[in-house]
Amino acid sequence: MRKNVMKKVTAAILAAAMVLSLTACGDSGKEPDSSTDTAQQADSADTADTADTADQTAAPEGEEAGSASGMDELIAAAQAEGSLTVYGSCEEAYLSAACQKFEEMYGIKVSYQRLSTGEVYTKIEEEAGNPSGDVWFGGTTDPYNEAVAAGLLEPYAAQNASHLIADTYKDADGHWYGIYKGILGFMVNKEELDRLGLEVPKDWEDLLKPEYEGLIGMSNPSTAGTAKLVINTMVQTKGHDEAMQYFQELDKNVYQYTKSGSGPSKMVGPGECVIGIGFLHDGITQILSGYDNIELVIPASGTSYEIGATAIFKGCKNPNAAKLWIEYALSPDCVDIAKENESYQFLVIDNAKQPEEAAQFGLDPDNVIDYDFEDAKQNTAKYVEDFFAAVTNGSADSADSSRFLTE
């Protein structure tokens, strides 16, 4: 059955490529719509399905002469492998949708699991060259960089990387590629603040005010990449020692350190915590799901951003399918469905459609500090250690000496 489909697909791809070379190539504005249509039509008619599939996959490469055949070979090789395993550190809904679409587009069976970046890292490291997954999808780049340093990722020169809006959004050697960007900020429960008669915090320093005691939710740097980014941001804007002093102070106001990076954003709406530190696009998700009591805050003195990345694990079992995934992840096919699945981050490829929702809430993708990714790459592990030292020291005299690790 599968073999049959594959034959049809390759034949159709060749035919479609020929047709496309005659028509105007790469009307990228139209592309995403047609692809989502095909996904919906997927199981209607067999022949139409294969032709359409070929149409959309072949289209993006139409622009670059000569690469089309390379892409076709990759698709064929990937389909020969027949399956792909994805570890996702983005939101479950988006992960699920992205995987389903990949499966529909290429007929490659995708298994996936959502794990925090820390969990993925550990798994792959433990498996030492025999990874249980092929690609890593989503999550901030700090753990990706740690993985690069540990030699866990396989470099790949992606064709679609040419669409990236800047070189910041990829690893210099092609170990990982950025697919979206998220802005760090605060989410506050306005109703609660009103009830308590408190001001909305405007900047990082405001969070240290004693009246916010026990109201702040932050993620735990030992499991969440988000928290690592917070640490790096503080270190880069304040200097190392000042930053550690800051966290020691902040710890007094923190109600809980959650395991996952998006944890605080979800606790703000129901009132589980009042101020959450995290990515603002997670806040949008919450607001749109009905928590209209949430307000988003971009710290006045500047903030930093995460790059959500994707990468191939070294020694993976389906290398071609993994490469195809990278190409897919860097195409509108993949990134444009994020907003349909509750993920409103900014996209970083030039042919993608930015989510209107983000602009609606006044989020400006460019209002950020000049984040030093190189420093983050080198020193994150040390900073995290220092963070724990600072926080445990700071609270050693207060009653709860170990606030950490679980959510």
Place this chain on the structure above:
Amino acid sequence: MSESKGIRLEHISKIYQDPKTGKDFKAVDDTNLVIEPGSFVTLLGPSGCGKTTTLRMIAGFESPDEGEIYIGDEAVNELTPNKRDTAMVFQSYALFPHYNVFDNVAYGLKLRKMDAETIRKKVMKILDLVELGGMEARMTNQLSGGQQQRVALARALVVEPSVLLFDEPLSNLDAKLRVSMRTEIRNIQQRVGITAVYVTHDQSEAMALSDQIIIMNKGVVAQIGTPQEIYYHPKDAFVANFIGEANFLKGKLESKDGDKGVMRIYDQNVAVENVGELAKGDECMLVLRPESAVLDTAGQLPCQVTMSCFMGSYQHYHVKVGDFIVQIMDFNPKHKRIFCVGESAFIKFDACDSHILKA
């Protein structure tokens, strides 16, 4: 029916570890037995004498530490129970509670891969033999104890083993049923002519059933013989005491003439028989069954009555001879003189009813 086979035990010993002290003790100690084909043999003894262990070694549930067991001419030490041609009837009946009577009896036949019709015929036949015809559809818990035991017997018989083993099969039944069942077992065994080894601690059961009784004590065979031999000519005080009631009177053999002799007990010379291997001058014991002596105004031994009790079929006396208390059952006392407590009397018995053991 397959040919019944004899059983031979050669120098069999079985050692257990006492769970409390951790010391080894011999449950069966260097036992030799020969059981003839077709005979009914009982292993009799108090609890803990090794009789059940011996039976279980024959069945194969236990392994001997020394010696060899033969069934027929085959050494069976290394055979598992399912490979030995024996069938056992258990004290607890051990019927399969999830099967009905028919399936219980048919179990062994099904294992032998017989066809359904043959099985049915054989089961019906054997159920008729144990007088359970028509009960084959009952569940076992709907049967009385006696019926259950008959199912167990049928289940063992139907596979036509060379040897039938009984492990105190009647001890869970009430007294009356026990008596009728033992007759039934004996009848069936004789009808099918199978070798049977029967373990019991009930001497009357052993007497009623057996061609031969093997008395065991502390892991050792104390005596082997027909019921009569064992009753009248016990080899030692243990056997004499264990089988029936016995009085023991200590004394010295004054003279000896073949199997006869004179024994001196409390300054009285008493003519005795069955002296055995004892020599003149040996310290010895007179074994006297209560029913083989009477009280009279004259007799061999003077005594003092300490208890006198009318029991219906006999007058029961306890009399004192020197330091010994002697029990006497005087049967059919209706026309005899009855002695009262405190009276002096004489114990009177036939010399041929006496039996002398080494002290």
Place this chain on the structure above:
Amino acid sequence: MASKSRSAQLDRKKLFSDPVTVGMIVILLIFLTLFICYPLFVLLIDSVYTEGSVTLDVFRRVLNMQRFRTAFGNTVVLGFLTSILSTLIGLLFAYVDVYVKVRSKVVGRLFQVVSLLPVVSPPFVLSLSTIMLFGRSGIITRSLLHIYDSNVYGLKGIVVVQTLTFFPVCYMMLKGLLKNIDPSLEEAARDIGASRMKVFSTVTLPLLLPGLGNAFLVTFIESVADFANPMLIGGDYDTLATTIYLQVTGSYDSTGAAAMSVVLLSLTLILFFVQKYYLEKKTAATLTGKASRARMLIEDKSVTIPLTIFCSLVAAFVILMYIMIPFGALFKLWGRDYSLSLKWFEYLFKYSGFKAFKDSFILSIIAAPITALLSMVISYLVVKKKFKSKGFIEFISMLAMAVPGTVLGIGYIRGYANGIFHTGILSGLYGTGLILIIVFIIRSLPVGTRSGISALRQIDKSIEESAYNLGAGSGKVFMTVTLPLIKDSFFSGLVTSFVRSITAISAIILLVTPQFLLITCQINEFAEKGYYGVACAYATILILIVYFSVLLMNLFIRFFGTSRKIKEEN
């Protein structure tokens, strides 16, 4: 003097002439060694063997970690509190059940439900509903009482949740013991003039003491090994089980985690040894007899009313916690909009929900019969057969009870991710469904084996002997006689292991790979991130699955169980 060895030799010969038994023993030995001993051994190796030499450096490092020391202290404190409370409440329930005349039928039902809960309760459920009822955004605390700063996270939260989870186990254990106390003992004391309180403190309590100790230790082991509850409601209060998990996933320090696992394992093993080899025997020694007759129940209102009310309140509270779960799934928007909708169920099935149920269900349904059969085989061998490695098999299969799931999970990753001893042998196992099934089996084996052993001990040895004697080999005896006789136990083992498998979390959370999506991991994922609606929707369906399995088991036992006469088919 004959030596014991001769009969042993013959027994061995007989054993070896029986290929089924020998085969089973060999399979069991290999299975238990590979999947219980080896992973634990690997942990020990990992924690003392670095770069070609044996050192205690890792231990030294771990013991110097503030985080570890706190976690260790926390674990012990938590264990003590939970087990004392669970034992006390369990004792109270047992006492009321056995000694006090309860007139109301409703109360009787409540007790029944409570005794069933530990069997059917998936992990997280109580934590989840505690957060939803009493947390900062809790229905009771915030919406009803307008308390805005309640904090259920931390020690108090875990203690409450664990106590509610474990006290029914103590209740069932102590109920069995109390029933075995001969009422005449207490009546004798009453008769001499002791008051009821005096009787309880001088007769009942001393008789029960080893049993109480037993319940205490069993709860202690469970509490210390518990992963799901501290994970969800522990907040900053870390226990060893969660610290190990985070040491691996957060600090990427698996040798440190291995050393911590060894410490946690030693703790539970010591408790296990005391419990199994000291207290269990003592309990059996003081309470061997069966009650000679029915007990005169206490009717004194000053005793019955407060006790009944207290127990009913606790029971009602537990039930409320469970009722909260489906509501949590039906509320539209937690904390904002409490109107009911099926939105979260739709969400669940739109994304990976169906796959999660399918995967969990398939893996568990494969594991359950294997576990049930294996545990019956182990019980059969342990109770009815003698062979050299019998002690080993019994010990190891019981030992699995004392191994915390997290420790086992770490051992499996360390031991199998790259094949046995990193040689690549059996490396194909890792990441497959098979390894998950094996973990399920290992985790449920002790429970099944224990119930199998006690069921088999009640069966007269001679029933099997007679089958054996009639010519059946061991395999045949097992299949035609033993198994049918213990099929109640077999079937309850089947359902229990199914339930345990489908609700397992601690051991598999580190082992599961994307090929398989498990319900419990999903609940963990969503609950942890504050998606209570989805977490509750998953939990609701899980509870339903579990509940219906147990219902099915009870029906089966009622209609086909050994207690019922089997209808004649010929």
